[in-house]
Amino acid sequence: METKKEERIESAEKHTKFFKKALLIRKVEERLLDLYAEGKLNGTVHTCVGQELTGVAIAEFLEADDFVTSNHRGHGHYIARTGDVDGLIAEVMGKTSGCCNGIGGSQHLVHHKYLSNGIQGGMSPIAAGVALANRLKETNAISVVFIGDGTLGEGLLYETFNLCAIWNLPVLFVLENNRYAQSTSFKQTFGGEVESRARGFGLDYFNSNTWSLDKLLYDAEEAVNRVRGDKQPALLEIETYRLNSHSKGDDNRRDEEVIEYKKQDILNCLKEESSDLFEEWSKEIESSIATAVESAENAPTLEHYPNQANGTLEPVNFSELTSSEDKRINEIIYESLKQEFEKDEACFMLGEDIEYVTDWTSKPYGGAFKVSRDLSTLFKGRVRNTPISEGAIVGIGTGLALEGMKPVVEIMFGDFMTLTFDQLLQHACKFRKMYAEKVNVPLIIRTPMGGKRGYGPTHSQSLEKFFLGIPDLNMIALNHRISPRVIYQSLFNQSDPCLVIENKILYTRKLNENPILGFNYQQSDESFPTLKITPEGVSPDLTIVCYGGILEDVEKAVALVFDEEEILCEVICPSMIQPLNIYPILQSVKQSQHLLIVEEGTSIAALGAEISAQLMENNIVVKKFSRLGNNTIIPCSYVAENNLLPNPENIFKYIKSLMNEHRNYPDLDTKG
Numbered sequence: 001m002e003t004k005k006e007e008r009i010e011s012a013e014k015h016t017k018f019f020k021k022a023l024l025i026r027k028v029e030e031r032l033l034d035l036y037a038e039g040k041l042n043g044t045v046h047t048c049v050g051q052e053l054t055g056v057a058i059a060e061f062l063e064a065d066d067f068v069t070s071n072h073r074g075h076g077h078y079i080a081r082t083g084d085v086d087g088l089i090a091e092v093m094g095k096t097s098g099c100c101n102g103i104g105g106s107q108h109l110v111h112h113k114y115l116s117n118g119i120q121g122g123m124s125p126i127a128a129g130v131a132l133a134n135r136l137k138e139t140n141a142i143s144v145v146f147i148g149d150g151t152l153g154e155g156l157l158y159e160t161f162n163l164c165a166i167w168n169l170p171v172l173f174v175l176e177n178n179r180y181a182q183s184t185s186f187k188q189t190f191g192g193e194v195e196s197r198a199r200g201f202g203l204d205y206f207n208s209n210t211w212s213l214d215k216l217l218y219d220a221e222e223a224v225n226r227v228r229g230d231k232q233p234a235l236l237e238i239e240t241y242r243l244n245s246h247s248k249g250d251d252n253r254r255d256e257e258v259i260e261y262k263k264q265d266i267l268n269c270l271k272e273e274s275s276d277l278f279e280e281w282s283k284e285i286e287s288s289i290a291t292a293v294e295s296a297e298n299a300p301t302l303e304h305y306p307n308q309a310n311g312t313l314e315p316v317n318f319s320e321l322t323s324s325e326d327k328r329i330n331e332i333i334y335e336s337l338k339q340e341f342e343k344d345e346a347c348f349m350l351g352e353d354i355e356y357v358t359d360w361t362s363k364p365y366g367g368a369f370k371v372s373r374d375l376s377t378l379f380k381g382r383v384r385n386t387p388i389s390e391g392a393i394v395g396i397g398t399g400l401a402l403e404g405m406k407p408v409v410e411i412m413f414g415d416f417m418t419l420t421f422d423q424l425l426q427h428a429c430k431f432r433k434m435y436a437e438k439v440n441v442p443l444i445i446r447t448p449m450g451g452k453r454g455y456g457p458t459h460s461q462s463l464e465k466f467f468l469g470i471p472d473l474n475m476i477a478l479n480h481r482i483s484p485r486v487i488y489q490s491l492f493n494q495s496d497p498c499l500v501i502e503n504k505i506l507y508t509r510k511l512n513e514n515p516i517l518g519f520n521y522q523q524s525d526e527s528f529p530t531l532k533i534t535p536e537g538v539s540p541d542l543t544i545v546c547y548g549g550i551l552e553d554v555e556k557a558v559a560l561v562f563d564e565e566e567i568l569c570e571v572i573c574p575s576m577i578q579p580l581n582i583y584p585i586l587q588s589v590k591q592s593q594h595l596l597i598v599e600e601g602t603s604i605a606a607l608g609a610e611i612s613a614q615l616m617e618n619n620i621v622v623k624k625f626s627r628l629g630n631n632t633i634i635p636c637s638y639v640a641e642n643n644l645l646p647n648p649e650n651i652f653k654y655i656k657s658l659m660n661e662h663r664n665y666p667d668l669d670t671k672g
């Protein structure tokens with residue numbers, strides 16, 4: 001891609017501000033590499049040397065409230081968009097004056113409506129969610145997503161393309177095609193055509209390069225204006241070349257190839273052909289960078305970051321359980337959602353098959369488990385069917401939440417939560433802290449978990465334990481004693497992502513039906529109350545901890561073991577399983593000294609294991625302890641499934657054997 005010398009000189013004079021900005025980016029990154037060599041930086045520095053003009057060209061046509069996401073190679077995008085050299089340098093140096101207070105570092109930068117993250121493709125649905133919020137609020141803002149060619153391998157990107165196309169979302173995907181992903185050539189991993197991939201999803205396509213600034217500016221303006229004007233997504237492919245190694249020093253490309261591109265690079269040509277101008281600009285820029293480095297060096301280093309676990313130990317007060325309503329749980333969830341949607345226009349729901357009637361179908365639907373019912377009719381445009389794209393819809397929810405909306409994402413079966421894991425762990429749940437408390441993600445995800453309906457190995461699991469331990473993910477498990485009304489009111493006031501486990505057996509149950517005779521039912525004064533079921537007037541022999549839909553079976557077993565064995569059990573059933581307030585459990589076990597934990601999911605490394613660890617950490621003496629869960633896959637046979645999962649009979653047996661038998665491990669006493 002060669003341009004003539006005269007054209008380049010003319011272009012440099014005409015476009016001084018762009019060249020200066022590009023040179024600033026290059027000089028900042030060169031300085032960062034020096035700082036690394038001097039031992040003043042740690043970790044990684046992915047420079048965009050050779051590619052600077054992509055960010056510069058796009059930034060030129062953006063407006064103040066446009067949203068930009070970037071990736072691991074984002075210093076150039078950041079400077080071009082924000083001009084914040086000080087914040088960037090300090091951030092990369094781990095200083096508290098950095099744009100993320102030294103928490104994010106090179107790959108994780110934040111500024112007004114600018115976020116970068118180090119997970120390839122992960123930011124794309126989030127940018128789409130922001131674009132959706134802008135559509136709903138009828139603003140003129142667009143989203144821009146910078147990606148590299150290697151990221152064309154990520155499936156989430158195509159889920160996002162599709163969603164942007166069907167919902168007319170103003171998102172500009174800027175593909176910096178530098179021909180390599182880390183050490184791997186684009187030719188080795190890419191099939192088909194970039195243009196046909198984009199057009200195949202209904203995106204407009206533009207092609208440009210960094211060797212002709214005039215063309216690049218023209219194409220960037222066209223693409224930005226098209227996306228803004230038509231409110232449609234587009235892909236702008238910018239052919240370019242990375243002149244440095246992938247990161248600090250890892251380069252396996254042919255030397256001749258790199259040398260050839262170095263010769264063609266616009267800034268290198270400027271240095272050769274207009275050396276006076278280049279020197280003059282360089283001096284000015286280097287002096288401003290020196291000032292930025294000096295102030296970063298003088299700023300405090302981030303030295304301590306609070307090591308805060310997910311659990312809490314907060315005293316609670318119990319009072320009599322108040323919930324009683326002659327309604328099924330799914331109906332109460334529906335009514336709670338309806339109430340919130342009526343109250344607040346910012347509520348928005350998305351999920352698979354959640355709409356009631358659509359333009360394309362003739363009979364009502366309203367959710368696989370009929371929880372959303374007619375909400376799509378009552379709140380037109382605010383309850384939307386999505387494609388089968390769990391990762392992307394959680395990302396879209398995150399984008400909506402970033403823009404101050406109150407998104408609710410329904411994942412049809414909890415089993416499909418695995419497809420959302422990256423969006424939760426690496427994005428939604430990380431953002432508030434990673435971006436130094438500058439953003440909030442009040443995202444609600446609802447999903448039915450659990451078995452006993454004969455759905456078989458991939459539609460019956462209780463997978464919540466795989467999400468335990470994700471920092472700042474709140475997890476709520478509904479049960480049939482604490483009203484979902486109470487829970488949902490609290491949920492809509494949270495500022496972190498919340499995952500709501502709605503056991504599918506529970507949907508068909510009525511709130512607070514069939515309490516055990518002779519037992520007191522109490523709830524704590526927490527926003528997500530803990531339930532305590534205690535035998536009247538006597539001290540319990542055993543504490544049983546459980547959560548979610550299995551409570552019903554635990555209660556049946558407790559009644560049975562009371563009648564038949566005169567064993568008195570106290571049940572503690574938290575509705576918030578993360579962060580778990582261990583206090584009510586400690587209180588109960590301290591008294592009973594015996595503990596059984598019943599979980600519907602696999603019990604290895606699950607909530608029960610965590611509870612037992614916390615009991616030990618708090619020096620609670622437990623004379624006998626056992627866990628009941630299911631540690632294999634769930635068979636389809638309804639009978640086998642019911643026999644395998646915790647049920648009143650096997651819980652009864654567990655209680656009996658725990659209280660009446662001693663386990664002996666003679667091998668432990670023999671010396672090896």
Ligand SMILES: Cc1ncc(C[n+]2csc(CCOP(=O)(O)OP(=O)(O)O)c2C)c(N)n1
Nearest residue numbers: 072073118119120148149150151180181182
């Ligand atoms: C999901 C994910 N997989 C792998 C990586 C590791 N990684 C970081 S950069 C990179 C190459 C990315 O290539 P490309 O998208 O072409 O961007 P470029 O580095 O060329 O700018 C890889 C594999 C990552 N950060 N995220």
